[in-house]
Amino acid sequence: MELFRTTNIDWLGKKWYFLGFSLIFSVLGVLSMLFWHHIPLGVDFKGGTQVRVAFEQTPNEDHIRQAMDRSGVHNARIQRVSDPSGHAANKVIIALPESTATDQSHDAGRQSVESALSANYHDSAFTVEQVEIVGPTAGKQLQKQAWLATLYSLIGMLIYLWFRFELIYGVAAVVAVFHDTLITVGAFSLTNQEITLTVIAAILTLIGYSMNDTIVVFDRIRENLALSRRESLHDVVNRSINQTLSRTVISSGLTFLTVLSLYLFGGEVLHGFSFALVVGILIGTYSSIAVAAPMLVAYQDWRVSKGKSVTLPAGKRAKV
DSSP: OOSOSSOOOOSGGGHHHHHHHHHHHHHHHHHHHHHSSOOOBOHHHHOEEEEEEEESSOOOHHHHHHHHHHTTOOSOEEEEEEOTTSOEEEEEEEEEOGGGSOSSOTTHHHHHHHHHHHHHSOGGGEEEEEEEEEOHHHHHHHHHHHHHHHHHHHHHHHHHHHHHSOHHHHHHHHHHHHHHHHHHHHHHHHHTOOBOHHHHHHHHHHHHHHHHHHHHHHHHHHHHHHHOTTSOHHHHHHHHHHHTHHHHHHHHHHHHHHHHHHHHHSOSTTHHHHHHHHHHHHHHHHHIIIIIHHHHHHHHHHHHHTTOOOSSSOOSOOOO
C-alpha cells in the first residue's frame, strides 16, 4: 500500500529549517535540565516513599500539604490522580523526599503520612491504597543501570550498522537516536514530569523504533547508490526518502495513534510511559529524515572539500 506515488520533495534543501527545529528543542531541553526543573527523577531512582491515598470527597491539595507540614513532614509533593476518562478522581499521590526512606527504616515514610492524615482527617475519610518505597542505595543502582542500558544499546547499534553498512551510517544513526533521546528527556524536564523505570523502558523502545526507521531509509539509499553511481548523493538521498515516505507515514502514523490513545485514556499508571512514546515516535520519525540522512551527505561533501576519497559510491558533490 502506497499513500504517495509521485512524491518529489527536496528534503535536503530544507536541512537548515530542520537544524533550527532540532536546535531549538534540544537547547530548551538542556537548559531546563541544567537550570530549571533539572532531570525530574521519580522515586525509582532518587529513593523515597510514594503513597497513593483515596479520599471520600475531593481532596484539597493545599490542606494535605499543610497537614504534612504540621506533622513534621516537609517538602512533600502532592499530585492529583486522574481517572482514565481524564476527570479528576478523589485520589492523590503523596511523594516524600529520599531522606524519609533510609535503608534502615523503610517504613518511616508510610507511617509519617498515615499519622499526618489521621491527625487532620477522620480515619474513614481516607484509605491508603498503595505504597512504593525505594531506599537511596537501590535508587542509585537503578539510576546507574538505566544509564548503562541506554549506553550499551547505542554502542551495540553502532557496531551492528558498522558491519551491516559502513561506519558513517552507524554514526549518523546513533547521532539521530541520541538526538531523539535528548529531546524526549528534555520534554519531561520542561513539563516537570517524573522519569521512572517505565519511562526508561519507553525510551529504550524508542531507540529501537527510531533505529529501525532509520535503517529502512539507509537500506533504500544503499540500493539506489548501487543503481545510480553517476548521480549525486544529494539526489539519491532525496529520492530514497521519498520512496520510503509511504511506509514511514503508515507505520509511524498507526503507532502514534495507538500510543496517543494510551496517553489520553490509559490513566495515571501509563501516563509517563505513553508520553515518552508520543514524543519519541514523532521525533524519531522526524530524525530519520531530517538528521540521519543529511549527515551522510554532509560527511561526503566534507571529504570532497578536503580532497579525500569518497566512502560512498556516489562521488559527485551535492548541488547547493
